[in-house]
Amino acid sequence: MNSRTDSALLEKKTNDMSHHLNNSHLDALEEETIFILREVAAAFERPTLLFSGGKDSLVMLKCAEKAFGTKASGGGIPYPLLMIDTGHNFPEVTDFRDFRAKELGAELIVRNVEDSMARGTVRLAHPGESRNVHQSVTLLEAIEEFRFDALIGGARRDEEKARAKERIFSHRDSFGQWQPKAQRPELWTLFNTRLQPGEHFRVFPISNWTELDVWQYIDREQIALPSIYYTHKRQVVDRKGLLMPVTELTPPRDGDTVETRDVRFRTVGDITCTAPVESTAATAAEIVIETLAADVSERGATRMDDKTSDASMEKRKKDGYF
Amino acid sequence: MTTTNLIAASAINTGTSGQNDHISALKFITCGSVDDGKSTLIGRLLVDSKAVLQDHLAGVQRQGETDLALLTDGLSAEREQGITIDVAYRYFATEERKFIIGDAPGHEQYTRNMVTAASSADAAVVLVDATKLDWKNPQLALLPQTRRHSLLAHLLRVHSVVFAVNKLDAVEDPVLAWKHIQGALQSFAQAAGITVRATVPVSALKGWNVVDAHAGWCGYEGPTLLQVLEALPNTPADTALPLAFPVQWVEKSSSSSSDTSQGRRVFWGRVAAGNVAPGTPVQIFPSGQLATVAQVLDHARRPKDVPAGTSAGIILDREVDVSRGDWILAAPTAAAAPADDDFGDTPTAAPAWPANRELRTTIAWMDDEPLVAGRVYWALHGHRWVKAKVKAVVHKLNINTLAEEAATQLDPNAIGHVDLLLQEAVPAAAFGTARVLGSLILVDTASHKTAGAVLVN
Numbered sequence: 001m002n003s004r005t006d007s008a009l010l011e012k013k014t015n016d017m018s019h020h021l022n023n024s025h026l027d028a029l030e031e032e033t034i035f036i037l038r039e040v041a042a043a044f045e046r047p048t049l050l051f052s053g054g055k056d057s058l059v060m061l062k063c064a065e066k067a068f069g070t071k072a073s074g075g076g077i078p079y080p081l082l083m084i085d086t087g088h089n090f091p092e093v094t095d096f097r098d099f100r101a102k103e104l105g106a107e108l109i110v111r112n113v114e115d116s117m118a119r120g121t122v123r124l125a126h127p128g129e130s131r132n133v134h135q136s137v138t139l140l141e142a143i144e145e146f147r148f149d150a151l152i153g154g155a156r157r158d159e160e161k162a163r164a165k166e167r168i169f170s171h172r173d174s175f176g177q178w179q180p181k182a183q184r185p186e187l188w189t190l191f192n193t194r195l196q197p198g199e200h201f202r203v204f205p206i207s208n209w210t211e212l213d214v215w216q217y218i219d220r221e222q223i224a225l226p227s228i229y230y231t232h233k234r235q236v237v238d239r240k241g242l243l244m245p246v247t248e249l250t251p252p253r254d255g256d257t258v259e260t261r262d263v264r265f266r267t268v269g270d271i272t273c274t275a276p277v278e279s280t281a282a283t284a285a286e287i288v289i290e291t292l293a294a295d296v297s298e299r300g301a302t303r304m305d306d307k308t309s310d311a312s313m314e315k316r317k318k319d320g321y322f
Numbered sequence: 323m324t325t326t327n328l329i330a331a332s333a334i335n336t337g338t339s340g341q342n343d344h345i346s347a348l349k350f351i352t353c354g355s356v357d358d359g360k361s362t363l364i365g366r367l368l369v370d371s372k373a374v375l376q377d378h379l380a381g382v383q384r385q386g387e388t389d390l391a392l393l394t395d396g397l398s399a400e401r402e403q404g405i406t407i408d409v410a411y412r413y414f415a416t417e418e419r420k421f422i423i424g425d426a427p428g429h430e431q432y433t434r435n436m437v438t439a440a441s442s443a444d445a446a447v448v449l450v451d452a453t454k455l456d457w458k459n460p461q462l463a464l465l466p467q468t469r470r471h472s473l474l475a476h477l478l479r480v481h482s483v484v485f486a487v488n489k490l491d492a493v494e495d496p497v498l499a500w501k502h503i504q505g506a507l508q509s510f511a512q513a514a515g516i517t518v519r520a521t522v523p524v525s526a527l528k529g530w531n532v533v534d535a536h537a538g539w540c541g542y543e544g545p546t547l548l549q550v551l552e553a554l555p556n557t558p559a560d561t562a563l564p565l566a567f568p569v570q571w572v573e574k575s576s577s578s579s580s581d582t583s584q585g586r587r588v589f590w591g592r593v594a595a596g597n598v599a600p601g602t603p604v605q606i607f608p609s610g611q612l613a614t615v616a617q618v619l620d621h622a623r624r625p626k627d628v629p630a631g632t633s634a635g636i637i638l639d640r641e642v643d644v645s646r647g648d649w650i651l652a653a654p655t656a657a658a659a660p661a662d663d664d665f666g667d668t669p670t671a672a673p674a675w676p677a678n679r680e681l682r683t684t685i686a687w688m689d690d691e692p693l694v695a696g697r698v699y700w701a702l703h704g705h706r707w708v709k710a711k712v713k714a715v716v717h718k719l720n721i722n723t724l725a726e727e728a729a730t731q732l733d734p735n736a737i738g739h740v741d742l743l744l745q746e747a748v749p750a751a752a753f754g755t756a757r758v759l760g761s762l763i764l765v766d767t768a769s770h771k772t773a774g775a776v777l778v779n
Contacts, residue, residue, distance in 0.1 A: 025347055025420055030621070030622065031621045031633055034621050034622065035592060035621070035633050038633075042646050042705070066621070066623060067622075068573075075573065161410070164410045164412065165410050180408060181408070184771060184772040185688050186772075187441045187775045190702050190761065190763045194700065194765055194770040195770065207411070
């Protein structure tokens with residue numbers, strides 16, 4: 001939680017919003033997500049579900065379990081899980097990813113940015129550069145390798161302006177590019193899933209969820225998450241209000257003061273560009289309350305790479321980024 | 323945050339018990355011309371209801387002033403041109419309700435985006451710019467865009483239409499302007515058969531009557547725009563009709579696929595009309611086979627009766643051939659009168675949802691290439707793809723009046739009456755009767771673009 005949040009604001013917000021802590025609206029969101037997950041299973045030949053082990057993908061996985069049942073009940077998710085690993089992920093998250101995939105009996109495909117670097121298809125400007133943006137190359141290579149025709153992702157429209165404009169079924173050309181001016185109109189729930197060879201769809205079943213909805217659902221469904229989503233002590237440096245985790249990949253710079261603070265991650269991604277927030281929240285219910293009082297957005301509080309330009313996400317999506 | 327605060331706050335119910343029958347999130351669209359202040363209005367709704375976070379607000383400062391329009395115009399091309407080119411979806415919540423805004427562009431060439439946003443909306447807020455009207459005239463003419471957007475919303479059966487008369491603070495005599503504009507809106511709506519839920523005078527720029535009331539301004543003492551939105555009903559599902567269920571996905575039996583006698587296949591889909599319960603007699607379309615519903619699962623596999631609008635899994639009492647794209651329909655009902663033939667002592671059974679190959683439709687055309695007679699498209703109805711041939715363009719609708727005009731083609735963003743001939747019959751019904759059965763899309767067979775929104779007449 002951001003230290004700027006004062007308790008008066010929190011009290012006002014929680015009073016204003018207590019009504020909405022009623023979670024009946026989650027049924028409608030869940031219903032929509034399950035409908036879309038089934039539509040992908042039925043309409044495409046080689047779909048896959050992007051699964052990072054992060055909270056949004058774990059919410060999708062929970063909905064997929066409800067949509068398709070589990071191996072134990074004779075069902076199971078009818079598509080493989082796919083992870084593009086930058087090699088810079090938090091071990092708590094990748095371990096959890098492997099554990100969940102195994103628990104579900106799901107096929108997990110992992111493709112590594114490091115392999116693309118070895119092939120020479122990814123070239124870093126300098127060794128310390130964030131690999132986050134280079135995931136697109138490895139992703140497109142994986143799409144070609146497996147000839148995926150639909151990739152389900154956990155992006156939400158409340159995250160970012162460019163995402164707010166994207167359809168639920170987002171058409172991508174053979175270069176994986178998003179064409180914002182040529183989006184297919186999405187009418188009723190009649191999804192036009194027709195493709196030319198080499199093209200694919202990105203599908204966003206939790207488009208209409210907000211960060212608060214996600215945490216309320218995690219709380220309601222008792223979804224297990226990687227430990228770093230909850231409060232823990234971590235060495236950080238305060239850089240212009242963003243707390244940078246001190247890791248091997250992100251060592252302190254000259255003049256930095258390393259402190260140990262109670263933090264949690266609102267979002268997890270590449271270590272080099274994901275910052276935790278100060279928090280003592282140890283349960284999903286406590287995070288729901290914190291999210292109500294938050295005065296900075298999820299990405300604003302945590303992501304370095306989105307700050308460079310207002311249009312950076314739009315540009316990256318045009319380049320094939322998720 | 324202190325621990326005590328957290329404990330106090332977490333006493334609020336966040337658990338599983340909150341299953342009250344609350345009104346659901348309201349999906350609404352905002353429409354208006356370029357520069358009518360649509361983005362500013364949305365910005366005002368978000369900021370005044372405290373839904374905007376600090377980092378987003380910091381991103382919309384221009385020379386020390388907050389430009390609310392920048393909150394929604396997210397794409398770089400939009401910021402360059404100062405216009406909105408695609409629907410943006412925004413989320414906010416008040417004490418009363420959650421909201422999803424479909425911010426639909428006002429530019430004429432982006433009508434397809436407005437139709438896209440309207441197709442899933444419960445309500446439409448049509449923004450009227452007072453400064454662009456001859457407000458001194460009691461018989462003033464509304465802008466074509468106001469008529470167009472209202473009529474489009476009406477045509478697409480958006481459940482509620484609300485007029486927000488903006489920029490009244492910028493006219494010389496706001497009281498007179500409000501009186502005349504309100505009168506013009508009323509007579510237009512009456513003539514067009516549009517039920518208007520509310521007309522509210524607002525200043526998006528100053529924040530008057532958007533979230534916070536500006537008491538007595540223009541003599542208006544009614545609810546603010548936000549209060550109107552908080553009270554609007556959701557679009558009712560078509561429950562009071564015979565069952566119609568498009569099969570989205572067939573779940574194979576849990577036992578081996580060759581052993582069909584044990585196989586309890588589940589047919590998943592979203593109930594399009596009526597509701598489904600164990601014991602419901604059904605007929606499969608197109609095979610015509612009869613069966614009885616043995617069990618119904620809700621969207622998350624819990625046994626239940628499921629009404630229109632929500633997903634269901636249907637298990638039948640016998641093995642029948644059903645695949646994606648088929649329909650599970652209410653079984654035919656025996657006709658009351660005997661069949662009118664000489665041997666007619668067996669009553670004929672009338673299908674609950676008769677199938678047709680020829681459809682008289684209203685089409686909103688979205689493709690860059692015009693719609694002309696003779697062209698063949700893919701049509702999607704429920705989950706069924708069929709080929710559709712344009713038999714004839716009957717009329718073009720004057721977008722400002724909905725009057726019928728002679729036409730041989732539909733240009734981009736035009737709306738008209740078109741006769742379609744389908745390769746196979748589908749159980750289509752009038753859009754005015756049953757939304758899901760009455761709506762289709764047309765897809766270009768070469769480019770695969772979504773070319774038209776089709777409403778069955």
